[in-house]
Amino acid sequence: MDQVLYSTPDNPAPENRTEGYFETHDGHQLRYAVFRSGGQVAKGTVVILHGRNEYIEKYFETIRDLTAKGLWVATFDLRGQGGSPRLMKRRNHGHIRRFADYEHDLDTFLEKVVLPDTRLPFYLLAHSTGGLIALSAAPYLTTRIDRMVLSAPFIGLTGQAASPRVIRTLAGTLTALGLGFLPLTSKLKEPDFSDNPLTSDEHRFDRNVAMMKAHPELTLGPPTARWLTEAFRTMDRVTSPNHLFSITIPTIVIAPTRDGVVPYTAQERLSRYFRAGQLVPINGARHEIFQERDIYRAAALAAFHAFIPGSDAEENQDVAALGT
Numbered sequence: 005m006d007q008v009l010y011s012t013p014d015n016p017a018p019e020n021r022t023e024g025y026f027e028t029h030d031g032h033q034l035r036y037a038v039f040r041s042g043g044q045v046a047k048g049t050v051v052i053l054h055g056r057n058e059y060i061e062k063y064f065e066t067i068r069d070l071t072a073k074g075l076w077v078a079t080f081d082l083r084g085q086g087g088s089p090r091l092m093k094r095r096n097h098g099h100i101r102r103f104a105d106y107e108h109d110l111d112t113f114l115e116k117v118v119l120p121d122t123r124l125p126f127y128l129l130a131h132s133t134g135g136l137i138a139l140s141a142a143p144y145l146t147t148r149i150d151r152m153v154l155s156a157p158f159i160g161l162t163g164q165a166a167s168p169r170v171i172r173t174l175a176g177t178l179t180a181l182g183l184g185f186l187p188l189t190s191k192l193k194e195p196d197f198s199d200n201p202l203t204s205d206e207h208r209f210d211r212n213v214a215m216m217k218a219h220p221e222l223t224l225g226p227p228t229a230r231w232l233t234e235a236f237r238t239m240d241r242v243t244s245p246n247h248l249f250s251i252t253i254p255t256i257v258i259a260p261t262r263d264g265v266v267p268y269t270a271q272e273r274l275s276r277y278f279r280a281g282q283l284v285p286i287n288g289a290r291h292e293i294f295q296e297r298d299i300y301r302a303a304a305l306a307a308f309h310a311f312i313p314g315s316d317a318e319e320n321q322d323v324a325a326l327g328t
Contacts, residue, residue, distance in 0.1 A: 008087070009037060010061055010219050014211050018067050026116050028083065029108050035060065035087035036080035036113065038121055046181065047314040048150075049295060053134030054080035055158070055292075059086030059222040061215055065208075066294045069305060073315045075127075078118050082133070083109055085224050087139050096225035097187055103234040107141040114148055127312055128253075131155040131294070132266065135257075136235065139242040142251040154281075156291050158221050159239050161199050162271030175232035184230030201264025205297040212295065216248040219305055239245035243270075245277045255281040256311050258304050260289035260296075271279040 008023040011230065023037040039061050040046070050070050059081050065076045083106070084099055084236035086202035091099045100106070104196040105231040107179075118126060128149045135157025138145075161168045171188065174273055178186055197209045197215070216223050227235075241247055255278065273281035284307045286293055296304075309315045 005148070008035060009057055009213070010106050010222075012211070012215050012218050015061060015064055015215055016132055017061070017104050018064055018071065020071075022121065026080070028105075028112055029127055030105070032083055032089055032109075034080050034083060034109060034113070035091075036078070036117055038117065039067050039071055041074045043074045045074075046076050048125045048311075049076040049078055049118060049122035050127045050129050051149075052077060053128065053130035053137055054079070054082055054086070055132030056064045056082075056227065057085060057136055058082075058131070058134075061210060061219075061222070063294070070315075071307060075315055076122050076312065077271055078113070078122050080109075080113050080117075082106060083114060086222050092185060092228075095221075096223075097185070098224040098227040099185065099229055100231045100234055103140065103238045105139075106137045107144075110137060110141055111144075118127060121185040125150040125313075128152040129155070129308070130157070132291070133157045133235070135244065136238055137183070139247075139251070140238050142253055142255075143247070146252055146294075149313060152253050153258065153311060154255060155258045155293050155304070156260055157257065157274070158235065158266055159243050159274055161265070162267045163264040165279045172236050174237070175229040178229035181231040185228055185235065186312045187226040187228050188232070202292040203291060203295045203297075204288075204300075205295065208295045222225060237292040240307065243274060243277075248278045248281075251278070251280050253280060254311075255285050258284045258286060258293055258307055260286050260291060260293050260300070261274070262288055265291040276299075 010018045011017045018039050021037055021039045025033040025035055026035055060079055070077050074304050084091040128138055135154040139150055139157060174188055178184060195213045197206050203209050257271055257275055259268055261268050275281055286300050286303050289296050293304045
């Protein structure tokens with residue numbers, strides 16, 4: 005059998021796992037993995053939804069954090085990225101035909117993998133683009149997902165050479181002209197810690213770069229005009245008061261205040277109309293909170309475990325014992 009997951013010396017794959025591929029509604033084979041905790045009784049399963057240009061290996065450290073708390077983890081590479089098949093012959097272009105395809109894939113994953121092969125209750129941890137997918141699908145996940153944690157959900161754009169309005173207009177024009185397969189730029193920037201908007205942790209940044217260099221087939225270049233157009237349309241829809249009012253799954257939005265990809269103000273605005281959601285700011289953190297320095301990661305993980313029933317049960321028992 006061909007290798008499914010990859011390891012590097014400073015990022016080994018967690019043990020006690022099942023890995024493989026599942027088939028989508030339209031015939032794509034998406035890479036997935038399920039990681040089990042060492043406890044006899046699972047406290048539930050966390051479904052992780054990645055951001056754009058992310059992949060399972062990037063979450064090995066976070067997966068260990070979650071399984072150490074008695075939770076199982078189920079995750080998959082989004083269509084067109086990571087170890088899942090590309091949607092275009094030019095493999096480095098990040099593309100999607102319809103944003104709804106992401107939602108269909110999540111639904112299929114829940115049905116084919118999570119429901120039969122993991123343990124109830126189910127929780128959703130979604131980062132960036134994964135957060136946008138989760139927000140879009142949330143009204144239909146009420147009977148499946150007990151709670152959601154959104155990390156820097158992709159509901160706005162900042163830190164680009166052009167303004168969001170210009171990017172939206174250019175992407176929409178190209179898409180309308182039938183040129184949605186083209187990216188807005190062909191430049192591939194070499195990762196550089198000094199000016200990156202993602203993390204202030206140099207070790208974790210270098211670890212992720214090492215994985216990219218060891219397995220470049222997992223990475224993507226810039227998104228296509230169609231991808232951007234679909235994302236902007238979805239942002240408009242999910243941030244409307246009517247859509248947010250339709251979400252009843254209890255949710256927290258972990259919002260890094262120094263986010264260089266998604267404006268913090270957009271995440272703050274989201275929480276005002278999100279009746280089931282509560283904002284948890286992480287002061288000083290950048291976009292990829294689970295790739296950040298320990299002080300920021302610890303705050304995000306503490307918020308997660310305080311919100312997910314049962315995942316902090318051992319700590320609560322220890323505190324109770326100290327008080328007796």
